[in-house]
Amino acid sequence: MIIWLTGGQGSGKSLVMKFLKEKGFSCIYADKIVHELYKSGNDGETLIVKNFGERFLNKQGNVCRMKLKKLALENVKNIERLNKLMHPLVYKKIIELIDKYLASGKENIVIEAVYFDEKKFGKIVNKVIWVERENRKKEFSIKNPSRVDDVLKNNGSIADLKKSVYYLVR
Template sequence: MVATKTAQAEPKRPSNKSDKVVIGLTGGIGSGKSAATNKFAALGIDIIDADEVAREVVTLGSEGLTKITEHFGHAILLEDGTLNRAALRECVFNNSEEKQWLNQLLHPLIRKTMLQQIADSTSHYCILSVPLLVEGNLSELCDRVIVVDCPESMQLERAMQRDGSTKQLIESIMASQATRKERLSAADDVIDNSKTIEFLNKQVIALHNEYSRKYSANNENSS
């Protein structure tokens, strides 16, 4: 069921991370990362969701939105003062300098917020759910990394059905992400999502039981 790199030594705990146990969870578009994340949440595990954090750091009144408005002007806002995401995408589309500026602003804010949410976590371990965990070198924040995996043809089919997007668009997104091989090479545990949702859920439960046994003991020893 769950593939684990048992031949390797336990991943070395990063020296720059908090005392909280962080399990990174990632997967390419259409892989089923969200389904796995939702199952961990249903089991009572705290979730730090990078997509939600990215939205949070540009909410009304935030430092991120203030600086974006100063840089791009008030045309970047909707009538209610919130961020016009379509307008922002248009500003950075095919403009590498503006995209770099935006990334340099948002990435530290996102990282800071994620670290605070990790510190506030109260479950035996927490899940750091990040679509671009491998690409963004965020595995350094994690004790272990789970990759939700399925064949690329299945990713494409699922993403097209879910989003109603064209094959060309999904293929371009897949091309911009880490390859399947690159993700799997970064994994400590692999969830096979090539079958049913029930099959995925069984693997999540198995990992949850394993992590709970291991990390509840660690937490008790450190308390």
């Protein structure tokens, strides 16, 4: 089973990932992929410098995520531009990791990512789970993806969330 886990910032995706890992799922974290791509000499760093300039690098030559976040918060067009640049690189790496896990016999895989691309992953992913939490911090307006197979409401206790996660993957 391949699950795409998504939801807004502060919704509890990381906790759900922890529970799925406990159930034996191989985990892919889009944020970790982005952090790797932003390191000096990697494709993401090259694209950011080419499109936004060297002012977005830190002293070590890596992309400064705080500066990019500030840029993204300035207006929606900046977010769209960043996504257009970075998503193809992230999606390519996600596919490589899925292939690697499947080739090694690991069939239960979960991908944690804010955005779900139905065209790219619709036929690969068995289930899209949206994690939702009331009163969460909202920095970016994240819309539900076009496809949501299950919604995990994270408004109760950690034990309640764990029980819900285990129920979904029984």
